[in-house]
Amino acid sequence: MSLNNTDRRIRRTKRMIRDALTELMEDKGFDAITVRDLTDKADINRGTFYLHYKDKFALLEQCEGEVLEELAQVQGHVKELQLANFYEHFHRGEPLPFIVKLFEYLKENGAFMRVILGPNGDPLFQVKMKDILAEHLLKHMVKKARTEMEVPFEYFKAYVISAHLGVIQEWLFSGMKESPKEIAMTAFKLTFLGPRRAAGLVSDKN
Amino acid sequence: MSLNNTDRRIRRTKRMIRDALTELMEDKGFDAITVRDLTDKADINRGTFYLHYKDKFALLEQCEGEVLEELAQVQGHVKELQLANFYEHFHRGEPLPFIVKLFEYLKENGAFMRVILGPNGDPLFQVKMKDILAEHLLKHMVKKARTEMEVPFEYFKAYVISAHLGVIQEWLFSGMKESPKEIAMTAFKLTFLGPRRAAGLVSDKN
DNA sequence: TTGTATCTGTTCAATATGGAACAGCTTGAG
DNA sequence: CTCAAGCTGTTCCATATTGAACAGATACAA
Numbered sequence: 001m002s003l004n005n006t007d008r009r010i011r012r013t014k015r016m017i018r019d020a021l022t023e024l025m026e027d028k029g030f031d032a033i034t035v036r037d038l039t040d041k042a043d044i045n046r047g048t049f050y051l052h053y054k055d056k057f058a059l060l061e062q063c064e065g066e067v068l069e070e071l072a073q074v075q076g077h078v079k080e081l082q083l084a085n086f087y088e089h090f091h092r093g094e095p096l097p098f099i100v101k102l103f104e105y106l107k108e109n110g111a112f113m114r115v116i117l118g119p120n121g122d123p124l125f126q127v128k129m130k131d132i133l134a135e136h137l138l139k140h141m142v143k144k145a146r147t148e149m150e151v152p153f154e155y156f157k158a159y160v161i162s163a164h165l166g167v168i169q170e171w172l173f174s175g176m177k178e179s180p181k182e183i184a185m186t187a188f189k190l191t192f193l194g195p196r197r198a199a200g201l202v203s204d205k206n
Numbered sequence: 207m208s209l210n211n212t213d214r215r216i217r218r219t220k221r222m223i224r225d226a227l228t229e230l231m232e233d234k235g236f237d238a239i240t241v242r243d244l245t246d247k248a249d250i251n252r253g254t255f256y257l258h259y260k261d262k263f264a265l266l267e268q269c270e271g272e273v274l275e276e277l278a279q280v281q282g283h284v285k286e287l288q289l290a291n292f293y294e295h296f297h298r299g300e301p302l303p304f305i306v307k308l309f310e311y312l313k314e315n316g317a318f319m320r321v322i323l324g325p326n327g328d329p330l331f332q333v334k335m336k337d338i339l340a341e342h343l344l345k346h347m348v349k350k351a352r353t354e355m356e357v358p359f360e361y362f363k364a365y366v367i368s369a370h371l372g373v374i375q376e377w378l379f380s381g382m383k384e385s386p387k388e389i390a391m392t393a394f395k396l397t398f399l400g401p402r403r404a405a406g407l408v409s410d411k412n
Numbered sequence: 413t414t415g416t417a418t419c420t421g422t423t424c425a426a427t428a429t430g431g432a433a434c435a436g437c438t439t440g441a442g
Numbered sequence: 443c444t445c446a447a448g449c450t451g452t453t454c455c456a457t458a459t460t461g462a463a464c465a466g467a468t469a470c471a472a
Contacts (some may be wrong), residue, residue, distance in 0.1 A: 008460065009428055012249050045430055050451065131472060143305055214430060240419060251460050256421065262472050 010061065014052060016042040018063050021056075022112045029120040030060065064116065064125050071132055074101045095184035098136045099164075105181035106168060112126040117165075129168075130161045137161065137191075160191055222248040224318070227262075231321040236266065236328075263316060270322065270331050273315065280307045281358050301390035304342045305361055305370075309386035312374060320378040323371075335374075336367045343367065343397075366397055 012030065020041035024033045035056055039046040106113050116125050137160060152167040167187045171178065177187070226247035230239045243260055245252040259265040281304065295302055312319050322331050343366060373393040377384065384392070 006250065006252065007428070013429080035451090036449065043214065045214065046450090047431090047452080048429055051428080055450090213458065215428095219459080241421090242419065252420090253422080254459055257458075261420085271451085 010052070013042075013044055013048060016044060017052070017059065017129060018051065019113070021063065022115050023061060025115040025120055026111075029185070030056075030122075057181035060122065063112070064122065067112065068128055068132070071102070071105065074098070074105055075136065077101065081117070084135075085182075093183065098134070099184040099187060100181050102132075103168075103184050106172065107176055107180055110172060110176055117169055125164065130165060133161050133164050137164065163187075163190065216258070218255060219250055222250060223255065223258070223265065227265060227269060228318045228321050231327075232317075236262075266328065269318070270328065270334075273318065273322075274334055274338070276279070277308070277311060280304070280311055281342065283307065290366065295394070299391075301387065301394035305390040305393060306387050308339075309374075309377070309390050311351075312378065313382055313386055316378060316382055323375055332371065336371060339367050339370050343370065358409060369393075381390070 016036055020038045021033070024037055024041060033056060035049055035182070036046060038056065039049050049059075053062065116122055117129070136156060138157060164187055167183065167190070171183050176183075219333060223244055226244050227239070229242055241255055242252060244262065244265070245255050255265075259268065283381060321330055321336070340363060344363060370393055373389065373396070377389050382389075
């Protein structure tokens, strides 16, 4: 287990195992996967697997960790693009830059994200995704006026964050047909205008 | 260059180089490809390439050779399925088994075949494909009655074989939407009934 | 011309991966 | 129950792949 991580073979092997994990989770779910399944699909020696991962659980954990790390890097790249608040972005017809970047990242890793956020996925990963969403969505909204809220803050938070995750999942499972910017704008409108108005179920007057 | 070919790494490396070749030929054509392009895309060391191939030309040659070898194996697997002649197959509503197997093989190797038989492909490979087609199509048709032909045999041969290759190319480039059996039957009808009648441009009476 | 850059083949020692075998464990059929 | 089959970790040596460096070729701009 003393492999130096800058070697091309290591990166390639890990990527192939990760791709195999993705495919197999789609087929039979994580629980039914054996290490032999993984190494057969990845076309590597079974012994090689154990050079990198203690078992299949450690594999899943590390894959999820890498995704979260990469999402953290996305966070860094868009800090300077953020305007002061929701309203400014909306009047420019632009969704929040971080959300766009998030969807772009999801599209790149579509297969893995669809599995991990899907029916056979990892509930804990959903929680971590929500944490990331919360950090970036809430810091823009809470500034406005906290006193005049008619709903406990925690429920508001749970509502918006979970709604966004729902949009993400629907997008992933329906084939990511919309562009990242389009789907980000969709989620943005639903939050900014409220679901009913954004969906056109009520007029602007109401 | 004394590698033993049963090692998993060898097979994997060759497959990755071959996949890289396929992708790059689609992008920029064979001439523009450098060895560095190939090894970058395949994600292997450049030196590894030279352990298996003298240069990119040898690579192409070997890839084509492997495809032709595999097609030869397909030939062996269907010998016993062949009926005596065209007519028997047609009256059962079945295309020639070899042609079905051929399309099934093409579908499996769609990416490479599309490139190698495409606008940036290898004309010599087309010739070899025609040889294979000829061997299996003609031995069924020629038996019937060679004397009453109104066209020199060589032109007849060139017409039918090239027509089949054209069907193959059209199928590959249009996304292989029909099943191998369907497209094989299409090619079979065009040959058995003649193109105009098969296409319904003339009635059965004519 | 001279340089600057990239590609080509080739070599080397270091090492990650290969195939194979092993005992221990679980699972399911007889 | 017993037996057979499959999976799990682990180990061994053999070897394919790696990163690096090298000289020579080609192309292209100063």
